[in-house]
Amino acid sequence: xxxxxxxxxxxxxxxxxxxxxxxxxxxxxxxxxxxxxxxxxxxxxxxxxxxxxxxxxxxxxxxxxxxxxxxxxxxxxxxxxxxxxxxxxxxxxxxxxxxxxxxxxxxxxxxxxxxxxxxxxxxxxxxxxxxxxxxxxxxxxxxxxxxxxxxxxxxxxxxxxxxxxxxxxxxxxxxxxxxxxxxxxxxxxxxxxxxxxxxxxxxxxxxxxxxxxxxxxxxxxxxxxxxxxxxxxxxxxxxxxxxxxxxxxxxxxxxxxxxxxxxxxxxxxxxxxxxxxxxxxxxxxxxxxxxxxxxxxxxxxxxxxxxxxxxxxxxxxxxxxxxxxxxxxxxxxxxxxxxxxxxxxxxxxxxxxxxxxxxxxxxxxxxxxxxxxxxxxxxxxxxxxxxxxxxxxxxxxxxxxxxxxxxxxxxxxxxxxxxxxxxxxxxxxxxxxxxxxxxxxxxxxxxxx
Numbered sequence: 017x018x019x020x021x022x023x024x025x026x027x028x029x030x031x032x033x034x035x036x037x038x039x040x041x042x043x044x045x046x047x048x049x050x051x052x053x054x055x056x057x058x059x060x061x062x063x064x065x066x067x068x069x070x071x072x073x074x075x076x077x078x079x080x081x082x083x084x085x086x087x088x089x090x091x092x093x094x095x096x097x098x099x100x101x102x103x104x105x106x107x108x109x110x111x112x113x114x115x116x117x118x119x120x121x122x123x124x125x126x127x128x129x130x131x132x133x134x135x136x137x138x139x140x141x142x143x144x145x146x147x148x149x150x151x152x153x154x155x156x157x158x159x160x161x162x163x164x165x166x167x168x169x170x171x172x173x174x175x176x177x178x179x180x181x182x183x184x185x186x187x188x189x190x191x192x193x194x195x196x197x198x199x200x201x202x203x204x205x206x207x208x209x210x211x212x213x214x215x216x217x218x219x220x221x222x223x224x225x226x227x228x229x230x231x232x233x234x235x236x237x238x239x240x241x242x243x244x245x246x247x248x249x250x251x252x253x254x255x256x257x258x259x260x261x262x263x264x265x266x267x268x269x270x271x272x273x274x275x276x277x278x279x280x281x282x283x284x285x286x287x288x289x290x291x292x293x294x295x296x297x298x299x300x301x302x303x304x305x306x307x308x309x310x311x312x313x314x315x316x317x318x319x320x321x322x323x324x325x326x327x328x329x330x331x332x333x334x335x336x337x338x339x340x341x342x343x344x345x346x347x348x349x350x351x352x353x354x355x356x357x358x359x360x361x362x363x364x365x366x367x368x369x370x371x372x373x374x375x376x377x378x379x380x381x382x383x384x385x386x387x388x389x390x391x392x393x394x395x396x397x398x399x400x401x402x403x404x405x406x407x408x409x410x411x412x413x414x415x416x417x418x419x420x421x422x423x424x425x426x427x428x429x430x431x432x433x434x435x436x437x438x439x440x441x442x443x444x445x446x447x448x449x450x451x452x453x454x455x456x457x458x459x460x461x462x463x464x465x
Contacts (some may be wrong), residue, residue: 020148021141022229023324025127027116030069032167035125043080043088045147045221047164048129048155049140050110051086052314056393057164058086058109061102065115065201065259067141069124071145073114077126081112083157091307092173095201095260097239098176099358100133104354105175107131115201115259118236118344119434121229133354135326144453148326149443177209180359183352189214191366194266195255196241198234202260205342206359213363218248219304230257235264235345238272238354238463241407246270252369252376253347256358262345263358265365267376275345276307278365281379282347283316283339285368291351292316298331298340301427305442310383325356379445386442393460395436400430402464412459416441416452428456429453437464 020026025041051058056205060081064070074090076213081088089108091099096113103111109131116123128136128144136144147154173464193215197203203222210217220240221233233240234254244254245266253266265273273281279297286292296317299307303320311318319337325348328340334348341347346356355358395402403409417426424443431438439457441449 039076068226118257200258247288261356299445387446
C-alpha cells in the first residue's frame with residue numbers, strides 16, 4: 017500500500033481501493049486524532065457528493081466515528097466548501113467530505129477538515145495514517161452511553177446559501193446566467209443562491225442519479241455550457257465540478273474563462289477597491305504564462321506555489337494574502353472561506369460584471385491566454401514518480417526544455433489524485449506544443465507501464 021493521503025485526501029476506486037473497511041478505519045482514526053484533546057463529547061460533520069458510493073462510504077465513516085465516542089452529524093449531499101464553513105459555524109470539532117471532486121463516478125474520496133475549517137496538515141494526516149496501518153489497535157473504544165450518536169440534518173445547505181449571499185452586496189438582477197451543476201453537489205445551492213440574488217437562472221446537468229456526476233458535464237467538460245450560453249444569449253455561463261469547490265465561466269460569446277482569468281478579473285477589481293492584501297494573488301506553477309504577464313503589466317504581484325490548493329492556502333496564510341487559486345477554477349477567497357469555493361467564486365465574478373457594467377469578455381481581455389497543452393500519461397500509482405529516475409525520460413524532457421527556452425516552458429508532474437503523470441508545455445505554436453507533449457507522454461507511458 018502506498019501513502020493513503022494524496023494532495024486532496026484519500027482517493028481511489030470505490031469498493032476496490034477505497035473500501036468500506038478503509039472508510040471505517042479512517043472514520044475511527046480521523047475522529048480519534050482530531051478530537052483526542054477534547055474535554056467534551058465531540059461532533060463531526062459529514063457531507064458527500066451525489067455519486068452512488070457516497071452513502072455506502074458515509075455509513076462506514078459514521079460507524080467508525082461513533083465507535084470512538086464522537087457524534088456524527090450527517091448533512092447529506094453538500095458542497096465541500098459548505099462543510100468547511102459549517103464546521104466553523106456550528107462549532108463542530110471536525111468535518112468530513114466524501115467526494116472524488118471532478119473524477120468519474122467509479123472514484124470516491126475522503127477528506128477531513130479541522131475545527132477551523134482547514135484541510136489537515138501533513139503531520140496530522142501522517143498520524144491518522146499510522147493508526148489505520150496498525151488497524152487502529154491502539155485506540156481504546158468506549159462502551160455503553162459513551163458510544164457516539166448518529167444525527168441526521170438535511171436543512172444545513174440553507175445556512176450555507178445564506179452565508180454565500182452575504183459576501184456580496186450587489187443584486188444580480190438583469191443578468192441571464194446558465195449554470196452547469198455537473199449533476200453534483202451544487203445542484204441545490206447554486207441555483208437557489210443565484211435566484212435569490214435576482215438573476216435569471218437557466219440550469220443544465222442538474223439531475224443527479226448517483227451515476228452521472230461529472231459525466232460529459234461540469235467544469236471538466238464545458239462544451240454543453242458554451243453552446244447553451246450562445247443559444248439563450250446569456251450574459252455568463254458557470255460550470256461547477258462534482259463537489260462544487262471549483263468554478264469556471266463562459267463569456268457571452270461562448271468562450272471559456274478559466275481560473276487564471278477569474279483570478280485576474282477579481283484580483284484587479286479587489287486591488288482597485290483596496291481589498292486585495294499586498295496587491296498579491298497566489299497561483300501555482302500550472303498557471304498560464306499570460307497570467308504572470310498580466311500581473312506585471314497591472315502592478316499585481318503573483319506568487320507561485322506547487323500544484324494543489326493546500327500549497328496555495330499555506331502561502332496565503334503564511335504571508336497574509338487573501339486571494340489565490342488554480343487555473344482549474346479552485347479559487348480561495350480567504351477572508352470568507354478556508355477552502356476553494358465554487359459558489360463564492362461565481363458570486364464574486366458576477367459582482368464584478370454587474371458593478372463595472374462590462375461584459376465578461378471585456379473583463380477577461382485583461383490577460384492574454386498563451387497556448388498551453390496538457391496531456392496525461394497513464395501510469396500505475398506506484399510508478400508515477402519514477403519518471404524522475406528514468407534516464408531516457410529525463411533526457412527527452414531536457415531536449416524539449418531546451419527547445420522552448422525563452423519562448424515557453426515545460427512542466428512535468430505526477431497527479432496527486434489519479435494514476436497519471438501530467439505533461440504540460442506552454443509556448444506560441446499550439447500544433448508544435450501538442451506534438452512535443454504527446455511524444456513525451458507516450459514515452460512516459462511506454463517506460464512506466
